[in-house]
Structure formats: structure tokens, C-alpha cells
Amino acid sequence: MVASVTSFGRNGLSDWIIQRFTAVVLAAYTVFILGYLIYNPELTYEQWSGLFACTAMRIFSLLALLCIGAHAWVGLWTVSTDYMRSTAVRLSFQAFFGVVLFAYVVWGIQILWG
Amino acid sequence: MLVSIYRYNPEKDQVPYMEDIEVEIPEGRDLMVLDVLHLVKAKDSSVAYRRSCREGVCGSDGLNMNGKNGLACITPLSDVVKKGKLVIRPLPGLPVIRDLVVDMSMFYKQYEKIKPFLINDTPAPAIERLQTPEEREKLDGLYECILCACCSTACPSFWWNPDKFVGPSGLLQAYRFLADSRDTATQERLADLDDPFSVFRCRGIMNCVNVCPKGLNPTRAIGHIRGMLLQRST
Numbered sequence: 001m002v003a004s005v006t007s008f009g010r011n012g013l014s015d016w017i018i019q020r021f022t023a024v025v026l027a028a029y030t031v032f033i034l035g036y037l038i039y040n041p042e043l044t045y046e047q048w049s050g051l052f053a054c055t056a057m058r059i060f061s062l063l064a065l066l067c068i069g070a071h072a073w074v075g076l077w078t079v080s081t082d083y084m085r086s087t088a089v090r091l092s093f094q095a096f097f098g099v100v101l102f103a104y105v106v107w108g109i110q111i112l113w114g
Numbered sequence: 115m116l117v118s119i120y121r122y123n124p125e126k127d128q129v130p131y132m133e134d135i136e137v138e139i140p141e142g143r144d145l146m147v148l149d150v151l152h153l154v155k156a157k158d159s160s161v162a163y164r165r166s167c168r169e170g171v172c173g174s175d176g177l178n179m180n181g182k183n184g185l186a187c188i189t190p191l192s193d194v195v196k197k198g199k200l201v202i203r204p205l206p207g208l209p210v211i212r213d214l215v216v217d218m219s220m221f222y223k224q225y226e227k228i229k230p231f232l233i234n235d236t237p238a239p240a241i242e243r244l245q246t247p248e249e250r251e252k253l254d255g256l257y258e259c260i261l262c263a264c265c266s267t268a269c270p271s272f273w274w275n276p277d278k279f280v281g282p283s284g285l286l287q288a289y290r291f292l293a294d295s296r297d298t299a300t301q302e303r304l305a306d307l308d309d310p311f312s313v314f315r316c317r318g319i320m321n322c323v324n325v326c327p328k329g330l331n332p333t334r335a336i337g338h339i340r341g342m343l344l345q346r347s348t
């Protein structure tokens with residue numbers, strides 16, 4: 001048993017499930033947005049802001065935003081533990097991207113609900 | 115034919131280097147790479163490599179031939195030689211002891227970790243522990259592993275974390291005992307594997323399946339282990 005205190009879900013199984021689940025949500029969100037853009041070639045600002053004003057879309061967008069944060073953390077954590085041998089470099093990398101991802105999530109919420 | 119061989123003798127060489135040796139291949143015959151190594155050895159007896167059974171059973175001559183891992187004794191030249199040149203290197207990712215001989219300690223340590231033996235605390239029956247043909251069938255494609263290390267040394271996850279990631283070979287063996295109806299330590303075995311590295315460092319790129327000289331599928335076994343871990347925890 002190899003312990004790890006910096007992984008997202010603290011154990012391999014939850015990290016793995018989180019990554020799979022978030023990938024499905026992100027794929028669904030991407031397909032929806034692309035589909036919406038393709039079926040509305042003459043999209044107006046009112047239509048676009050109307051889409052994001054409805055509660056269902058806000059829930060979906062917020063879910064996708066949180067999923068990006070979790071998905072990116074699992075991925076970056078994996079990359080850092082693969083390629084960064086020095087503990088100081090690895091921890092700094094993880095701390096830096098932890099803050100960046102947190103900032104992106106807060107910024108995204110502000111855009112959605114602001 | 116031109117054979118380029120990885121050479122390194124820690125007693126003499128500062129750094130490893132590639133040595134080109136011209137070898138006469140007999141007309142009209144498709145030699146195995148191991149035969150070519152014998153021809154090389156006849157020219158330069160200082161070339162070091164492991165070999166034993168020379169028929170793909172012992173697993174001691176795992177090498178990297180023109181970029182792909184395999185057993186030299188059962189790899190025909192026609193399968194690997196491109197543009198008349200054969201490049202032979204030791205298995206990647208393991209420390210080189212000399213020339214094509216690698217230190218397999220890390221590989222064996224991971225194998226040891228998965229407790230590669232049957233655990234059963236119930237009293238032994240008078241004759242043997244019986245299995246139904248269906249239960250026995252579950253071990254097919256698992257027990258055939260000869261521990262040649264071709265798969266684990268083709269796996270980038272094993273290159274980067276050989277001390278933490280069990281590797282495809284070890285995990286294939288782990289599933290061999292998880293799937294065995296006679297083994298009673300399933301829960302303990304799963305608990306030992308449930309961390310971010312031992313199993314889950316596998317990213318499913320299937321290099322292991324691509325190189326296994328016995329045609330086994332460690333990625334599928336790893337998938338089964340994930341399924342069992344999931345079932346145990348949800």
C-alpha cells in the first residue's frame with residue numbers, strides 16, 4: 001500500500017472514478033455547447049445570455065466548471081508524481097496549480113452568477 | 115547484416131555506447147535474434163546477455179530489438195529488421211549491470227509485493243482443493259506469464275514509478291490469485307492494492323499487450339482488478 005496525501009480523493013479508486021465521471025460530464029457539456037452553436041448559426045447576444053440565464057444551464061455550467069477543476073487536479077497530480085523527482089519541485093508545482101485551479105473555479109462562478 | 119549493440123561495462127566504460135558489428139547471416143534462413151547474438155558473441159566474446167532455454171519458456175532473454183521489447187529466442191529477424199539493420203538494447207527503464215544484462219530487483223520486488231502464492235486458511239482437504247472447469251478457466255491467460263519483464267519495462271508508468279506501481283506483469287499475477295476460487299485472501303489482496311499508485315498508475319496505453327511474447331493481456335487483468343476494487347468500495 002502506497003500512501004499519498006496530495007491526491008484528490010486520497011485513494012486511487014476515488015481519483016479514478018472522479019476522473020471518469022468528470023470526463024463524461026465535460027464531454028456532454030462540450031457536445032451540448034457545440035451542438036447549440038451549430039444549430040444556431042445566427043446566434044444573437046440576447047439568445048446566448050438567455051441560455052446562460054436559465055437555471056438548468058447554470059447548474060450544468062457550474063457542474064462542468066467544478067468537473068474541470070477536479071479533472072485537471074487529478075491529471076496534473078499524476079503528471080507531477082510521474083515526472084518531478086524532487087519533492088520541493090513537485091510540492092511547489094502542486095501548490096501552484098492548486099491555487100490556479102481554485103482561482104479559475106471562483107472566477108468561473110463569478111462569471112456565471114455575477 | 116549490421117547489428118548495433120548497446121555496450122556498457124561499468125568497470126571500463128564511463129558511459130554506455132552503441133557498437134556496430136557486421137554479421138554474416140546464412141542464406142535462405144530466418145534466424146532468431148538470439149542466433150544473431152550467438153554470431154556476435156563468436157566475433158566478440160565480451161558481449162554479455164542472458165539466455166537459457168532458447169525457446170520462449172524461461173523468459174531470460176527479454177531485450178529491446180529495433181525499439182520493441184520481446185524475447186530474442188522467439189523473435190525472427192524478418193519480424194524486426196528494418197533497412198538491413200538490427201539495433202539491440204537492454205530492456206528499458208531498469209539499471210544496466212553490463213551490456214544487455216539488466217538488474218531486475220525492482221521488478222521482482224513488485225512481484226513479491228502481490229504475494230504470488232495461494233493463500234487459504236481453511237483446513238487442507240485429504241487429496242486436493244478442487245475447482246470446477248469454469249473456475250479453472252478463469253486462470254487461462256493469467257498463469258502463462260513467464261516473468262520476462264518485457265511488458266513492465268515497456269510501460270512508462272513503471273519507468274517513472276518502479277518502486278510504487280506494481281507494473282503490468284505483477285498486476286496480471288495479482289489478478290491470477292484474485293480470480294482463483296481456492297484463494298481466500300481476496301479482501302486482503304484488494305486492500306493492499308487500493309492506493310493511487312499500485313494499480314491506478316496504469317493509464318491503459320496497452321504497451322504491455324503490444325509486447326507480451328506470450329500474447330497475454332495485462333490491461334484486461336488490470337481492468338478486472340479495478341472492477342473488483344469498485345465493487346468492494348461502492
